[in-house]
Amino acid sequence: MSTPRDPRIRLIDIRDEPLSVDEVMQAVRDDRAGGIALFVGQVRSQDQGLGVQQLDYTAHPTAVEELARVAAEVLTEEVTAIAAIHRIGTLRVGDLAVVVAAAAPHRGDALTVCSAMIDTLKHQVPIWKHQAFSDGTDEWVGLP
Numbered sequence: 001m002s003t004p005r006d007p008r009i010r011l012i013d014i015r016d017e018p019l020s021v022d023e024v025m026q027a028v029r030d031d032r033a034g035g036i037a038l039f040v041g042q043v044r045s046q047d048q049g050l051g052v053q054q055l056d057y058t059a060h061p062t063a064v065e066e067l068a069r070v071a072a073e074v075l076t077e078e079v080t081a082i083a084a085i086h087r088i089g090t091l092r093v094g095d096l097a098v099v100v101a102a103a104a105p106h107r108g109d110a111l112t113v114c115s116a117m118i119d120t121l122k123h124q125v126p127i128w129k130h131q132a133f134s135d136g137t138d139e140w141v142g143l144p
Contacts, residue, residue, distance in 0.1 A: 005072070006072055008081050009071045009075070010027040010081050010083045011027035012068045014059050014088055015087055017087075018095070018096065021040055024084075028082065028102065029081075029103070033081065033105060035103065035111070037107070039098070040096060041096070041118070042097060043055050043094060043097055050133040050135060052093060052131060052133060053133060054090055054091060054093075054132050055090070055097070055129055056130040057086070057127055057128070058128050059127045059128075060126035062126060063086075066125045067084055067121060070117065071084060074120055078106070079103065080103045080104055081101075084098070084121065085098070086121070098118070100117045122142070127142065128140060128143055129142055
């Protein structure tokens with residue numbers, strides 16, 4: 001029997017379509033919250049001094065469950081809501097790769113949990129990035 005998910009975990013998803021910052025912000029809006037912390041990760045034009053052509057994100061079938069587990073792990077009593085969505089598929093420079101938000105009565109708690117969410121998901125959720133560089137080289141990031 002599975003444990004019911006904490007109702008403060010409002011939106012958790014992995015998608016192969018463009019992400020919406022507004023959707024994530026709306027998911028965590030709460031009258032008890034005085035602060036909403038938001039992290040938006042986008043594809044940058046350079047990495048390690050090389051020009052980035054594109055990224056391809058791939059996720060394990062358990063990635064959504066792992067993302068929800070991470071959200072539950074980083075939640076604190078003070079947080080009123082948390083949300084996270086990550087993109088998979090082919091992304092170009094400027095595309096959004098991940099959007100995370102946390103809401104709390106005070107900004108410090110929202111900022112702390114938002115930061116913990118992005119840092120933890122990058123290390124624990126099975127999502128892998130394949131970078132193609134403008135010089136013809138490529139690399140995988142996040143493989144076990």
